[in-house]
Amino acid sequence: MELETARVVVEASTRELAGLALQGMLLTALTLGIYRFWYVTRVRRYFWSHTRVGNYPLEFTGRPVDLIVGFFMAVAILLPLYLGLFVVSLGLQNGVLAANLGAVFVLWFLSQFGLYRARNYRLTRTLWRGLRFRQGGSGIVYALLSTIWLVIGLASLGLLWPVRRKSLQAYKARHTCFGNQKASFDASLTPLYRAGWPFFLGVAVISAWTVWQFANIWQASPAEFGVLDVLGSDLRNMRFEETFMAIPIADILWVLSIAGFAFLVVLALAGPSYLAAETRHFANATSFGTVRINSTFTRSSLVAVWGRFLAILAAFSAVYLGLGVVFFGAFLYSDMPVGILDSATTRFWFFVALFLYYCVGFIAYAVIHLVHLRFQLWRAIGNSLSFSPTDAISDIAVGSTDELRRRDGFGEGIADALDAGGV
Amino acid sequence: MQQSPIAPEKSLPEQPTFKAVLFDGVTAAAQRVRVSIEKDKLLVFNAKNEMADKVSFNQLFRPITKADQIVLAVEDPQDDRRITIEQVNVPTDVWTSLKTLPEARRQSSGQPSRIILACVLFILACLATFTVLIPAASDRLAFIVPRSVEQTLGDRLERTVLQVGPQNICGSSSDNPDLRSLAERLQAASGGSEPVSLHIIDLPMANAFALPSGRIFVTRPLLDLSQTPDELISILAHEMGHVQAHHALRLSLRVGGSSAMLGFLLGDFTGSAALIAIGQALMGTAFSREFEREADELSVQILQDLGISPLVLANMLERLQGNDQQVGLLATHPMTADRRAFLAQAALQDDKIMQGSEAQILSSQSWNSLKLICD
The missing domain is CATH 2.30.29.30 (Pleckstrin-homology domain (PH domain)/Phosphotyrosine-binding domain (PTB))
Known part of the structure; x- marks a missing residue:
């Protein structure tokens, strides 16, 4: 008998996952990064297959070759674009900074496009109860939406950030299908602001203070220049450097570090309650026909995951840096004759050891990050989910064959292949 | 149920x-x-x-x-x-x-041998791109790029990469009549198709290098080490060979293309690394042997036109080799036996040039004032 309500259960052995991550990272390092396509796919298969939704596990059917194709597609699109921008900027006499800002904008837009398509890639490769998920909509529309809301969100000093989050999530959710069943999304802003007002108020105060400080620095600056001078500065007559020399870098760094520190404090104190509420509310607002999703995700489980991760990271860093200081310090300041690095052989092995030390740190961090942050968040959020009524799921059928045949669409896997898509 | x-x-x-x-x-x-x-x-x-x-x-x-x-x-x-x-x-x-059934499809692409094959192919493709494709494309591109682009690249490299402030320039062909007439002679001797400007700069290392769009730089120690005008001009003729063959632009495109591609693969989208790499390569004028040989061949024609024996260049380079100060020039313009042989052969073939006599391109008055340009 199928239960009226079915739970999502994520359970896995941390040791097994750590072994997978360690092996994957080692092979990735040894193959100069090529193995990452296989590694990412193996990690996804692990995450998916250890997630049971109402007794039946998810299955990730994607293959490494999909990511390799995506990577080459990304290279094919981005490399000429990037080289073209480089050549154009070489030919420019004025407005080099404006050209660079334009390039950043183009790359941001492409990244949003890629993220949307990468979500489609993951959904179409997710098999559950013999059916696949799918995502319609347009990557370009999503990228436009994301860009417009980014401008509005920044202009409002972050106060309208939840509106942006809700709008983007609505676009993603409403274009998501399981089989032939479209998802619907009916979130309201009230719970987001109820849980998030201390955080966004804090961010707005910090942003306003920063803008005010910058205005003061601008006014107090001895040089007369405007934004257009900076953007359109003529490199040939050194206006560019003069303009930048006039900027009081120390003051700006001071303001930015105070603002950054204040932001971290606000994020640590008020951030988790918003993020937990958003995760919970977005899940609760999503339904597939009559099947509703329910989440009990709480602030304390989010804090527990992050707290544990940061504690493990701190412990690891202490041991790693301590050993590094002892080993390399002893090497450099030993009783051996002065100028130990003068010998070419010693210098060679010293730098080999330094490089290996760096690799060990990099790999260990990647393993800790995967096992103790990404998987723990996946588990905490997954285990908070349930859905009901379960019998309505049996009525969902496969989407039209045409749509299934169009699984390999343009741009899929680009962000994935560049590893911008996360899990 | x-x-x-x-x-x-x-x-x-x-x-x-x-x-x-x-x-x-x-x-x-x-x-x-x-x-x-x-x-x-x-x-x-x-x-x-x-x-x-x-x-x-x-x-x-x-x-x-x-x-x-x-x-x-x-x-x-x-x-x-x-x-x-x-x-x-x-x-x-x-x-x-x-449980004896396989965990993945049998024709799965995840076989270790296929992974190794993919890695080898990827590394070979990268190597081919860096050693063959980018140099070949750069050499073609250098001759079709508009002169205005070469000009702008030269401006940017001269200023933002060399870090040579105006205070380091002792004199340029734009304001010094001796340098200007020297530049005009070099331009005429090389066929007159490329713009030429000469600059004497006060840098610690004895060196001479050519930036895009005909900018030839000679450092103060190199000027000090030149005993006769012909010795200086022979070095300038060699640099003029680099200018004629657009070596600076070709190298910029090669280094820029390679580091831009490398930066892309590693996720650096700003292009700043590429510009720095170009600057370092040109500053050291780390031209390949192929470029040096080409510049030698072109300089022989220029030297013949000016009435200077190619042996002067050979002797000058050889003499510089014995000097402790010549790290910069030595490292980047290695004087090999076959370069010496080539220049000596060129000198023998030319009977118009009288060995050991001065070509009188600069008057002794001009030469003396040029030697003091940085004082």
């Missing part, structure tokens, strides 16, 4: 059957089925006890294996049918035989 008792019907096998759940890939409904294993085949019976499917073991794999559950699938990647078998429903020997 009630299971109809197995009646002895025709469609039923002799082997025992076990409970399983089938997802047919058409609906999400969990269909209660019974399966049995006959030799190396999996038989599937529907609720009416009719045989619904018969799949050979070598067409099956198990995408998911858990302690209590195995999911079976068929090889065809388009086929989304799945059978879920719980451990509690099957005897141990059946469970063990199910």
Whole structure:
């Protein structure tokens, strides 16, 4: 008998996952990064297959070759674009900074496009109860939406950030299908602001203070220049450097570090309650026909995951840096004759050891990050989910064959292949 | 869910059957089925006890294996049918035989040999791009790039990369009449197609280098070491060879292209690394032997036009080699035996030039004032 309500259960052995991550990272390092396509796919298969939704596990059917194709597609699109921008900027006499800002904008837009398509890639490769998920909509529309809301969100000093989050999530959710069943999304802003007002108020105060400080620095600056001078500065007559020399870098760094520190404090104190509420509310607002999703995700489980991760990271860093200081310090300041690095052989092995030390740190961090942050968040959020009524799921059928045949669409896997898509 | 008792019907096998759940890939409904294993085949019976499917073991794999559950699938990647078998429903020997099925498709691309092949191909492709494609493309591109682009590149490199402030420039052909006439002579001797400007700069290392769009730089120590005007001019003729062949632009495009591509692969989208790399390469004028040889060949023609023996260049380079200060020039303009032989051969072939006599391109008055330009 199928239960009226079915739970999502994520359970896995941390040791097994750590072994997978360690092996994957080692092979990735040894193959100069090529193995990452296989590694990412193996990690996804692990995450998916250890997630049971109402007794039946998810299955990730994607293959490494999909990511390799995506990577080459990304290279094919981005490399000429990037080289073209480089050549154009070489030919420019004025407005080099404006050209660079334009390039950043183009790359941001492409990244949003890629993220949307990468979500489609993951959904179409997710098999559950013999059916696949799918995502319609347009990557370009999503990228436009994301860009417009980014401008509005920044202009409002972050106060309208939840509106942006809700709008983007609505676009993603409403274009998501399981089989032939479209998802619907009916979130309201009230719970987001109820849980998030201390955080966004804090961010707005910090942003306003920063803008005010910058205005003061601008006014107090001895040089007369405007934004257009900076953007359109003529490199040939050194206006560019003069303009930048006039900027009081120390003051700006001071303001930015105070603002950054204040932001971290606000994020640590008020951030988790918003993020937990958003995760919970977005899940609760999503339904597939009559099947509703329910989440009990709480602030304390989010804090527990992050707290544990940061504690493990701190412990690891202490041991790693301590050993590094002892080993390399002893090497450099030993009783051996002065100028130990003068010998070419010693210098060679010293730098080999330094490089290996760096690799060990990099790999260990990647393993800790995967096992103790990404998987723990996946588990905490997954285990908070349930859905009901379960019998309505049996009525969902496969989407039209045409749509299934169009699984390999343009741009899929680009962000994935560049590893911008996360899990 | 009630299971109809197995009646002895025709469609039923002799082997025992076990409970399983089938997802047919058409609906999400969990269909209660019974399966049995006959030799190396999996038989599937529907609720009416009719045989619904018969799949050979070598067409099956198990995408998911858990302690209590195995999911079976068929090889065809388009086929989304799945059978879920719980451990509690099957005897141990059946469970063990199910576990002998492979975990992934047999024609999976995840074979280690294929991974190694892909890596080798990728590294070979990168090597081919860096050693063949980018140099070849740069050399073609250098001759079709508009002169204005070469000009701008020269401006930017001169200022933002060399870090040469106006205070370091002792004199330029734009404001010094001696340098200007020297530049005009060099330009005329080289055919007059390329713009030429000469700059004496006060840098600690003895060096001479050419930036895009005909900017030739000579450092103060190199000027000090030149005993006669011809010795200085022979070095300038060699640099003029680099200018004529657009070596600076070609090298910029090579280094810029390579580091831009490398930066892209590693995720640096700003292009700043590329510009710095170009600057360092040009500052050191780390031209390849091929470029040096080409510049020598072109300089021989220029020197003949000016009436200076190529041996002066050879002697000058050789003499500089013995000087401790010449690290910069030595490292980047290695004086090899075959370069010496080539220049000596060129000198022999030219009977118009009288060995050991001055070409009188600069008056002694001009030469003396030029020697003091940085004081």
